[in-house]
Amino acid sequence: MTQDSLKNLNQPTDRIAKQGKTDRLFTSSYICILAANFLLYFGFWLLIPVLPFYLKEQFACAESIVGLVLCAYTVSSLGVRPFMGYLYDGFPRKPIYIAAYIVFTCIFLGYVLAGVLWLFIFLRMLHGIAFGTVTVGGNTLVIDITPSARRGTALGYYGLTNNIAMSIGPMTGLFLHDHQVPFDGIFFCALGSCVVGLLMASLVKAPRKEPTKRPPISLDRFILVKGIPASIALLLLSVPYGATTNYVAIYAREMGLDVPTGFFFTLMAVGMGVSRLFAGRFVDRGYVTQTISYGFYLIIAAFILLSGCETVIGWNATVCAWIFFLVPFMLGVGFGTMFPAYNTLYVNLAPNSQRGTATSTYLTAWDVGVGIGILSGGVIAEYASYGKVYMFGSLLCIISMIYFNRVVTPHFQKNKYR
Secondary structure, eight states, X not given: OOHHHHHHHXXXXXXXXXXXXXXXXXXXXXXXXXXXXXXXXXXXXXXXXXXXXXXXXXXXXXHHHHHHHHHHHHXXXXXXXXXXXXXXXXXXXXXXXXXXXXXXXXXXXHHHHXXXXXXXXXXXXXXXXXXXHHXXXXXXXXXXXXXXXXXXXXXXXXXXXXXXXXXXXXXXXXXXXXXXXXXXXXXXXXXXXXXXXXXXXHTOOOOOOOOOOOOSSXXXXXXXXXXHHHHHHHHHHHHHHHHHHHHHHHHHHHHTOOSXXXXXHHHHHHHHHXXXXXXXXXHHTTOHHHHHHHHHHHHHHXXXXXXXXXXXXXXXXXXXHHHHHHHHHHHHHHHHHHHHHHHHHHHHTSXXXXXXXXXXXXXXXXXXXXXXXXXXXXXXXXXXXXXXXXXXXXXXXXXXXXXXXXXXXXXXXXXXXX
């Protein structure tokens, strides 16, 4: 066999080896950004179920005021995200991401020093701005540093770090609160987590991003116009999610359900983790809208069951407890199935030069719904009950599913880039 023949014979093997190297997912940068995201969200989730108790015990706030204060975080976060999409698309991404991470970390120390409600609200709003900035940057950098052929899987694992943080953070926060640890101690735990996360984030090697020239006035500088229909469906879906993560511990206490509510978040995270093991693969095979549609059924059923807990506990507390802990697993599987698919949907509707805008539009829509859920949940609970909050949420999810199947899916198939 001639030397040329041997060379030609080896070419397919060389191409496969080169492609395998190119498609390698778990690089050092990807592992570092996974760790940075986990530690960021651990600090975030550590406070989520504790803050309603903090506001009630420290400042004697009513439910509606609690909802208003907690909503300030989400409102400020969503207010800044469209601008961050433009910023991340037009300038080097990692420096902006690191700067936002630093601000997010330092504000935990500010909570320790805040002795009056108005100062706490101000810090909460500033924290929301930093959170909105750093999360857009993290999601966008993940897309930059991972191969496009494995984008769904990469986003799935990236989101899984949030889910793991959700399983540990709220349970840890409630455990510390139940064991009489001062709120300042809980704030310092969140601070320590984010300091280590900041170190991990600094080790991420991001590709060089050249500044992108844009027209002076253009709507797509701030939002992905083609993503508006998907944003409407996502907004409706996130309303009950916001009410659940912020009020479910109080819901259980007011029902008189004597269970460790921290496990609610753990089971939700377990469900998300299980679903992300296969959801990302379905997305990589092209089943984007189909994957989202499947998630709706579990989510709707879960919110109906959660709303019914306040009725069931009246005749059997044990059955109510079983339902109460079945619900988060169902929610976890449903949302875990949908999250990587929804993120990919936005990215596929955008050209490569608008990845930051696509990500910010996705997260902005989610934040709007979560903010509405927090605010409306407190008001509805004050005048009715938390059970009615979740029944209202299930109706919104039904409307979202119908709109997604009839409007968003055809729109995506017609306008997608890839």
